[in-house]
Amino acid sequence: MNRDCAPIPPAALQAWSKSFLAGQDPEIRDALLSDSRVVTYSAGTVICRGNSDYRVTLVHKGRIRAKVTSWDGREVTTRYATAGHFTALPAMLTDGAPSSLEAVTMCEVSVLNPNTFRRLMRTRAELAYQVAVYLAESTYETVAYLEDNLFNSVQQRLSRHLLEMATPTVNGLLVQTDQTDLAHTIGSVREVVARALKKLDDIGAIRRYRRQIWIEDPALLRSFASTDLRGRRLPEVRDS
Incomplete structure (x- = not known):
């Protein structure tokens, strides 16, 4: 054709x-x-x-x-x-x-x-x-x-991937995934990712609900993600 x-x-x-x-x-x-x-x-x-x-x-x-x-x-x-x-x-x-x-x-x-x-x-x-x-x-x-993935901590890698995976919605920034998928994404294991997510949840950077992760404080999450070895600037994530 x-x-x-x-x-x-x-x-x-x-x-x-x-x-x-x-x-x-x-x-x-x-x-x-x-x-x-x-x-x-x-x-x-x-x-x-x-x-x-x-x-x-x-x-x-x-x-x-x-x-x-x-x-x-x-x-x-x-x-x-x-x-x-x-x-x-x-x-x-x-x-x-x-x-x-x-x-x-x-x-x-x-x-x-x-x-x-x-x-x-x-x-x-x-x-x-x-x-x-x-x-x-x-x-x-x-x-x-x-x-x-070789040199940064799980907390840094997880924070960066959450920012890059976030999708803007009318209710804020949403990542639809679970701990197992996140572990695969950053080359870690579920138990380690679970502890890292709990830390981010406890300080108010994110909010979790089943397979949904809401980014409550993008700036705070970026502060965890931005201290990598190359000093690369992460992409801006907007909530609207």
Whole structure:
């Protein structure tokens, strides 16, 4: 089926305008987005499992977690993708990668055609250069995540992940997860995470209710998360 003239959804155009490719020739944008399909994933869905099973996506809304999993089931988060971010660009260029993707919240994405993307990169030098810069920056981001998991305390890692996983609602910032999922996310165990959550609850940084964690004091939570080794600035999380 020829999709060269397929209409591009407004949500895809808006996400593109937030992406690192926003300044590219509109012809490149239209070629990629016309040859894509919009897919929605519910929270907790495994989008792809790594290796040759990968999805090159442009995120419209929601939050996606990239992770690597050891043979014994332990997980380490390598990055998060939100609106305007692309996923699996390294896998597209190497025909597979070790990380898998999971929807943290309900997500809507454009699933791009990797063949079209590779063809454009071979013929458009500016596109290829921008992707190369993006991949370099993503590598540094992944290294920083690994440093956090290797050297930072559970309290620091947990606080940072809660901030990055939080979704704004009319009632405040909400993280929908449980202790087991959080332990997997930060590469720890349930019992240790439970103690760290209780501490945050006791001081008023969060409020827990079943699988819901409400962030009551984002600034206080950031103070726990921000003392990492690289001094990286954490993303601002707004409650409206």
